[in-house]
Amino acid sequence: MQGKIIRALEERRAQIRARWEALLRIEKVTTPLANPDTLVFGLDKSLDEIFAMLHQPPSHIPEAEAPETAGPSPWRAYFRAGEQALLETLVLTQSEMAALDPAARDTSFGNLKQVINCLTQREIGAWAAICQQTAKPRRARDTKKTATAHSAAEHARRSRARSSAEA
Numbered sequence: 001m002q003g004k005i006i007r008a009l010e011e012r013r014a015q016i017r018a019r020w021e022a023l024l025r026i027e028k029v030t031t032p033l034a035n036p037d038t039l040v041f042g043l044d045k046s047l048d049e050i051f052a053m054l055h056q057p058p059s060h061i062p063e064a065e066a067p068e069t070a071g072p073s074p075w076r077a078y079f080r081a082g083e084q085a086l087l088e089t090l091v092l093t094q095s096e097m098a099a100l101d102p103a104a105r106d107t108s109f110g111n112l113k114q115v116i117n118c119l120t121q122r123e124i125g126a127w128a129a130i131c132q133q134t135a136k137p138r139r140a141r142d143t144k145k146t147a148t149a150h151s152a153a154e155h156a157r158r159s160r161a162r163s164s165a166e167a
Contacts, residue, residue: 001111002104006054008093009086013051016089017043023081034074046082046119053115073127079120086112 009016020043025036090112094105 001054001108005090005093005097005100005104005108006051008097009054009089010051012089012093013047016085017047019085019088020082023084024078027077027081030077031074034077039074039078042078043082046078049119050082050086050115053118054111073124075120075123075127079116079123083113083116083120086116 021036021040024039027034027036029035087109090109094100094108
């Protein structure tokens with residue numbers, strides 16, 4: 001992406017953030033963690049990451065693979081709103097640049113989508129990993145401890161039963 005386009009977007013950061021927040025607030029909340037009042041705290045960090053990645057050559061931006069996720073993720077609506085806010089601003093910015101080459105325009109659009117997709121997939125993947133960790137069954141060691149405790153309790157119950165039967 002051309003430096004002048006990135007600088008023009010950075011100059012409109014406050015507008016992008018305001019639009020992102022407005023779009024986020026009209027998204028359907030699919031999970032309690034997708035509450036816009038909570039998610040808005042991540043906007044500045046996300047914009048910092050997006051602008052940092054835009055300054056990198058496109059070859060240094062990893063191609064994101066869509067993680068396998070089941071169930072809702074608060075990041076879907078978050079990044080969908082952000083993508084719309086950023087792309088709207090990019091199109092408006094480019095429309096003000098009369099001498100902009102159509103190929104550069106298309107490349108900028110593609111680079112911005114690549115950056116947003118990379119961040120989206122990274123966050124959704126991290127979310128899915130957290131969800132998988134909390135959903136894992138107990139480890140065999142924990143199961144063995146529980147079984148041992150049950151065996152000890154059963155042994156003590158039998159011993160008491162024998163002692164009372166003998167008395």
